Amino acid sequence: MMLSFVTVTVKHVTIFWQSSMYVQVVTSFGVKMQIQMDPLIQLYLMLPAEKKGSTKGLCGNYNDDITDEFTTSSGIIENLAEPFARSWETEEYLWDGLEL
Structure with missing residues (x-):
């Protein structure tokens, strides 16, 4: 089965599947979020220095x-x-x- 990964950009936020397990959210103001979807949902936040x-x-x-x-x-x-x-x-x- 072929997975289709779509990138969505709305105003200052871009959302995309980084891999089959992770969704990445990147903002224009430097905040990044990585959401692990499997086996458990976990959220990782990265802030600018x-x-x-x-x-x-x-x-x-x-x-x-x-x-x-x-x-x-x-x-x-x-x-x-x-x-x-x-x-x-x-x-x-x-x-x-x-x-x-």
């Missing part, structure tokens, strides 16, 4: 300090993933009933 130390959220703060990666939305450093993740949820996407 000029963003170092200026990010926050579920992917960490990109400051090369592993001791503060679980910094909550209110600035508290958590020891566990669940309270850290819950601090970033919005009213639209609540975790009620989800087992972590």
Whole structure:
């Protein structure tokens, strides 16, 4: 079976199958995402160097300090993933009933 790989570009984003397992997303502003589709879905984010130390959220703060990666939305450093993740949820996407 021959696989057909299509590249899609919309405004500042280009999306394409990098291989049979990976989808690549590249932006004009330097952010790259690689999504592993098989055997499990995993997301890899690559930010440009000029963003170092200026990010926050579920992917960490990109400051090369592993001791503060679980910094909550209110600035508290958590020891566990669940309270850290819950601090970033919005009213639209609540975790009620989800087992972590």
